[in-house]
Amino acid sequence: MKKILVLITISVSLFSCKPGDGGVVEDTKRADSLSKIINSPELIALNKKILDNPDDANLYNERAKIYLQFKQLEDAINDTKRAIRIDTTNAAFYLTEADIFFAANETRNAKDVLEIVVKKFPENTDGLLKLGELYYFVKQYENAFAKINQALKVNENLAKAYYLKGNIYKEVGDTAKAISSLETAIEQDNKNPGIFLDLGLIYAAKKNPLAFEYYDNAISLDPSNSEALYAKAKLFQDINQIKEAVALYERILKNNPTHVFSLYNLGAIEFGINKNPKKAIEYFTNAINSNPKYTQAYFARGVCYQELKDNDNARADYSMCLQLIPNYEPAIDGLNSIGK
Numbered sequence: 001m002k003k004i005l006v007l008i009t010i011s012v013s014l015f016s017c018k019p020g021d022g023g024v025v026e027d028t029k030r031a032d033s034l035s036k037i038i039n040s041p042e043l044i045a046l047n048k049k050i051l052d053n054p055d056d057a058n059l060y061n062e063r064a065k066i067y068l069q070f071k072q073l074e075d076a077i078n079d080t081k082r083a084i085r086i087d088t089t090n091a092a093f094y095l096t097e098a099d100i101f102f103a104a105n106e107t108r109n110a111k112d113v114l115e116i117v118v119k120k121f122p123e124n125t126d127g128l129l130k131l132g133e134l135y136y137f138v139k140q141y142e143n144a145f146a147k148i149n150q151a152l153k154v155n156e157n158l159a160k161a162y163y164l165k166g167n168i169y170k171e172v173g174d175t176a177k178a179i180s181s182l183e184t185a186i187e188q189d190n191k192n193p194g195i196f197l198d199l200g201l202i203y204a205a206k207k208n209p210l211a212f213e214y215y216d217n218a219i220s221l222d223p224s225n226s227e228a229l230y231a232k233a234k235l236f237q238d239i240n241q242i243k244e245a246v247a248l249y250e251r252i253l254k255n256n257p258t259h260v261f262s263l264y265n266l267g268a269i270e271f272g273i274n275k276n277p278k279k280a281i282e283y284f285t286n287a288i289n290s291n292p293k294y295t296q297a298y299f300a301r302g303v304c305y306q307e308l309k310d311n312d313n314a315r316a317d318y319s320m321c322l323q324l325i326p327n328y329e330p331a332i333d334g335l336n337s338i339g340k
Contacts, residue, residue, distance in 0.1 A: 042066060061093050067102050069070035076100045091121040091170050093261035098130055110134055112308055118147070125151040126188075159189035166198065170204050174204060193218040204235045211235055226252050230261060237265060242273055265286035295324045300330055307326050311338050 001042045028194035046063045051194075053059060060331055061082040067076035080097035087093065094117045111134055116128035132147035144169065148161045166181035179202060187194045200214035218228040233248035246269060249262040267283030286300035288305065302317030315338055321331035 004220060040066060040070070057083040057090065057093065060086070061096050064096050064100065068096075068103060071103070073100055073104050091117055091124045091127060094324070095121075095126055096132065097183055098127075102130075102227060107134060107138060111193070118150075121153045125154050125161075128154070129158065129164065132161075132238065134178060136168055139171075141172060143248055144168060157308075158189050159185045159192065159195075162188065163192070163195055163198075166195075170198070170202065178202060181228070191221060193221040193225055193228060197225075199232065200228070202232060204231060204238075207235070207239060209239075224255060226256055230259070234265065235268070242269060244322070258286075258290040260290045260294060260297070262285045264292065264294070264300070267297075267300060271300070271304055271307075277307045280304045293324055295321050295328060297333065298324070299328070302331070302334055306334065314338060 007122065009050040009271065033154070043063065044068050046059060046066065046205075050059045050063065052054070060079040064076040064079035064083070066074070067079065077097065077100055078092055080100065083090075083093040084097070094113050098113040098117070099112045100264050101107070101113060111131070114127055114131040114134065117124055118131060121127060128147045128151035130146045132151065135144035135147065144164070148164055151158055152161050162181045164176045164187035166185060169175075169181055179199065182195055182199045182202075185192070186199075189195070196214045196218035200211040200218065203209075203211035212232065215228050215235070218225055219232070222228070229248055229252050233245045233252070236242070236245035236248065249266050252262045253266075263283050264287045267280040268281060269289065271280035281301055281304045284297045284304065287297040288301070291297070298317045298320045302314045302321070305311070305314035305317060306314035315335060318331040318334040318338075321328045325331075
């Protein structure tokens, strides 16, 4: 459950919209303009429904979800606010609003909305788990456990609850409880590849071959899951089954030619195992082209150039490392080994 959210600021302009006034018409005109930009037939159809039924809160909630999908967050917030003004008794509207604030990394606003949900709808497990997840993201684990356990008191068969508990236990270093919680999550939902992947990662950290079983389950559920494929390939590499690792890295690159970690590891194999620095340079260069700030790839390529006695290019790569990470010791050592 690894999520990196981009912090943006939402300026929300709220306006009342009564049946018969021009608010809905003006809003629909804007929505029609947006629908042309994002080319959503579903949005076009919803705009027509809203124009005919301006008091239907569910329609605004549906449109907010579409706006969220296309990252039109200001418009999404406006629609959830409108839905809630029309109907304050539907928890789903508040949850949509919280999702939008999550997407905008507005965690304080998301927390405020979710606290309203759990107060107004104390047995709404979605609200409790979302609030628990928020506490998990900000590393307030005690509060997270409290909300998750509250949800489990309402329904003890919630896979997401055990999944969240497993991830918290993993972060605090309680591997046994993490495994137990994640296995319970699988008992409740054996169709979620993420749960199998997380269990595989725990076992792989111990170089336990049981990790392969979990990775295979994740891949069988989602054959294009590059995260699971990469994890399996890396474990093969770590236990020195190089042929199998290479085959999986190449499989990943077939679907995603810019997968930087696969490119880097293939370069490492070519240099360290196959003793082929020229081929390794090709992989490291492709990794750099995919991510021009990949410091380790510049350093590895510099080592390859130095091995080939191409000190000018080696010096250039080591110097680039220091531009990206000042005082990067491996690059300093590399430059010192070349000399002026």
